[in-house]
Amino acid sequence: MKMKPEYPTLLLLSGLALAGVAMAAEPQTAPAPAVSQAVDPAAMQALDRMGAYLRGLPAFNLEANDATDEVLESGQKIQLLKTVALQVRKPDHLHAEVITDRKAREIFYDGKQFTLLAPETGYYATVPAPASIRELLTEIETKFGIELPLVDLFHWGENADAATEVTQATVVGTSTIAGQAAEHYAFRQDDIDWQIWIAQGETEPQYQYQP
Numbered sequence: 001m002k003m004k005p006e007y008p009t010l011l012l013l014s015g016l017a018l019a020g021v022a023m024a025a026e027p028q029t030a031p032a033p034a035v036s037q038a039v040d041p042a043a044m045q046a047l048d049r050m051g052a053y054l055r056g057l058p059a060f061n062l063e064a065n066d067a068t069d070e071v072l073e074s075g076q077k078i079q080l081l082k083t084v085a086l087q088v089r090k091p092d093h094l095h096a097e098v099i100t101d102r103k104a105r106e107i108f109y110d111g112k113q114f115t116l117l118a119p120e121t122g123y124y125a126t127v128p129a130p131a132s133i134r135e136l137l138t139e140i141e142t143k144f145g146i147e148l149p150l151v152d153l154f155h156w157g158e159n160a161d162a163a164t165e166v167t168q169a170t171v172v173g174t175s176t177i178a179g180q181a182a183e184h185y186a187f188r189q190d191d192i193d194w195q196i197w198i199a200q201g202e203t204e205p206q207y208q209y210q211p
Helices: 041-056 133-142 151-155 160-165
Strands: 013-014 019-020 059-071 077-089 093-100 104-109 113-118 123-128 170-175 180-189 192-199
Touching: 041 170, 041 180, 041 192, 093 133, 170 192
Parallel strands: none
Antiparallel strands: 013 019, 019 192, 059 077, 077 093, 093 104, 104 113, 113 123, 170 180, 180 192
């Protein structure tokens, strides 16, 4: 999995009492070489369990709060905020709202058409779409350069080679996210550092979808 710098942070809650935050620092100018001892198997196993759970959900609603660091031409660093609301019913229904400090976008997919809407202007574009979300994600990225926020998390574990991109994986300890006790993990890849919190314990999934 390659965590994209444009979507570096997230906060999510799901039916497994799973909460995560992935956070990117600035790209590493001189990344440390990969060392096998630096990858804690427990941290990688936690990612595998998270990915398997998320891929197994037939439907879910997800809300995320995102903060991205951006460096101005002057060298000053500012933080841009973004919220993401994602509603999914597999295999062929998806609705997403992405609101940033600079723009808002809304996405609709019904198994036949893909629509991208700019609510502030009322402009939208609709194109024919493939029959599944999996095919849609590949097609809109290939044809239009559109990547759905958080999509990497839901593919984790599908490609065994993705784990080789992680050069460092650490179990940090226990934290509290939105009142939920969670295990904190930190990861490093060649061009990004990120973290994730996975809630302790298990609960029965509560499937929700609003078309």
